[in-house]
Amino acid sequence: MEGMVTPIYRSLIQALNQRRERLGWPIWRLEERAGLSEAHISKLLREDRLGTWATLQFIIDALYPDGCRLKFEPLKPTKITPATISEHQLKILYAYNRHQLATIASVGGFARAAKLTPARRRAIGKMGAKARWAHKRRLQPREPTRRVVSHETGHARPERAVQAFFSETRVEPRPGHE
DSSP states (O other): OTTOOOHHHHHHHHHHHHHHHHHTOOHHHHHHHHTOOHHHHHHHTSTTOOOOHHHHHHHHHHHOTTOOOOOOOOSSOOOOOTTTSOHHHHHHHHHHHHHHHHHHHHHHHHHHHHHSOHHHHHHHHHHHHHHHHHHHHHHSOOOOOEEEEOTTTOOEEOOOHHHHHHTTOEEEEOTTOO
16 A cells, blocks of 8 residues: 555554654554554554554554544644635635634524514514515426306306316306416
8 A cells, every 4th residue: 555645644654653752662562452463553653555444543542551642733834715715615715714604603593583572572483484485486487377268148257167177168268378
């Protein structure tokens, strides 16, 4: 798996090697504590070899028996501007800002709702529901309605087209629905 080693992996291996050296442990002591073979650990602690996360966890547990925390720091502090970050990072930043703004806006909504009386909140909710349902009705396709005209009188009757089919009446489409 050579050639697939990433810079972050190299940094992790360097940090583990530095910890081992600060403790004054030779590789054989680390292999005893981690429960791995000396050859395996020596290959992993070279920066050009890729190990599995499970194996690295054994090494980390041996070097940090009380646990540890991984911390990322920039190599050199830079001000983040749209010119210094990639398009993908910019999309992530915009999404994060939208989320933050929505959170702030919801605080204002809760404050407004706390000031309103229950009757006023109910009235506002009813208006919103009516507006939503009116919008949904406008979006739904409607079947064209037909007028049923009687032969005897020539006047329109509010009957269904099915009844008109089985009776001796004719069905005419409504003006504008042809």
